[in-house]
Amino acid sequence: MALPPLDSPQWQTSFRAFLWGARSIGATVLTLVLFATYLGIGALAHDSGFSLGWTLASTAFVWAGPAQIIVITTLGSGATVLQSAIAVTVSAIRLFPMVVSVLPLMRTEQTKRRHLILVAHLTAVTLWVECYRFLPQVPRNRRIAFIHGLGLGLVSVCLIANTIGYTLAANLTPLLAAGMLMLTPLAFLFSTARNCRELADVIALVLGLLLFPLAAMLNSGVDILVSGVVAGTIAYGVHRARAGTVRARA
Amino acid sequence: MSTFIGDWHALAILFVAGVIPNQIWRMLGLWFGGGIDENSELLVWVRAVATAILAGIIAQIVVQPPGALASVPDWLRYSSVVAGFVAFMLARKSIFAGVIVGEVVMIAGKYWLG
Structure with a gap:
């Protein structure tokens, strides 16, 4: 249409x-x-x-x-x-x-x-x-x-x-x-x-999937939150580190 | 109380746990949206955490399946996701192809197991 x-x-x-x-x-x-x-x-x-x-x-x-x-x-x-x-x-x-x-x-x-x-x-x-x-x-x-x-x-x-x-x-x-x-x-x-547009998004998705079963063992009631914040922050950290290397090279 | 609405208490909980925590961000976006850079570092982090939370929800349904899905063995649910993902990548990131292949693998596998 x-x-x-x-x-x-x-x-x-x-x-x-x-x-x-x-x-x-x-x-x-x-x-x-x-x-x-x-x-x-x-x-x-x-x-x-x-x-x-x-x-x-x-x-x-x-x-x-x-x-x-x-x-x-x-x-x-x-x-x-x-x-x-x-x-x-x-x-x-x-x-x-x-x-x-x-x-x-x-x-x-x-x-x-x-x-x-x-x-x-x-x-x-x-x-x-x-x-x-x-x-x-x-x-x-x-x-x-x-x-x-x-x-x-x-x-x-x-x-x-x-x-x-x-x-x-x-x-x-x-x-x-x-x-x-x-x-x-x-x-x-x-x-x-x-x-997923950037590497940070891909890492967040993959780590988020993998970390949930670990977080679920804590049985905190907010397992999704725990795995989400940890995986997302690691992904952001990788994004920052990469941005840093790119800047250092330039 | 009709069975359509069910328990009014559950509806109240929906507003407190679901509607308000969700709408707050849309309304903040509407009120303060003008001055924020879409590519700021804070928003990169927010997007990464939001993506990882979404991933956690996906994992939760597959790892701790609700209702009828619990009758499917673990390995078959995981195989279904992997097969769907392979199809998704091969079909140049077609959501449709991934969903169909994942479903076919799971349903055929369960049917075959009896």
Whole structure:
């Protein structure tokens, strides 16, 4: 699907721009990845004993797959609310740079901060990636409406996926239910691997995978936090050391 | 209380443990975003820690599997991830190829084991 040219009358109203945004969910394979991920989250929530309404509320109001999985797996395995909240807080820090980098793409002189609240809420890794791809093809004064359409379209896809995954998990054979639960780690692993831009990201991913089983032996309730901070800091250290050598050579 | 919503207490916990800790960063980005350099050293560290946390979550699901996934033997879950990763790399970083191959290996393996 191609978007209309920048001077097309199709961009004259915000509503049209919203619809073009919503239609653009069909123009990206990431929609399929999100669908698979949220199918898995629905199944995971079911097997961890949460209600369907709870699962849908988590998708609509949290709107960040990793945070949702942390809440489901930590609370489901008996962590305290505080432990879950700390792990989510740390995992969600990455949303901050995403929001910071995405908002200037759609700000105009007339834009007030409140116009951007919904965009900030909808910002997550998929939308962040798609903003860079789609927005150059959208007139600046219609970009907020376009992103509202795209973001709410993606949320709708995920709510549907949640419902299907949740319902199937209750009714599938154990074999297929296991297959659906496996969607989440696979989809996350490969989409994270694809997003690795620098050596620090690669090291963080690999060390994060390897250190978790060690951290889990501590049984602290915040194992994910422990392995994440240690692995991430080592990765950052390697990044710094390399930057230092490059500078020394130059 | 309907079964759709379930326990209201669980919904309250969702807001305290999930929604607020998550949204705080988006709203901070909205309020203070203007003055921060996207490539600053602090953000490199933040991104590395966030990536490693995500990796930890992936590992947790595979190493300490929930529900029906626990019926699949450890070695088969690990093989599924490795096979998926090989396919992902061979297919020039196609997420789709990785997920499909990983799933096929696990489901076929479990089916074959009975």
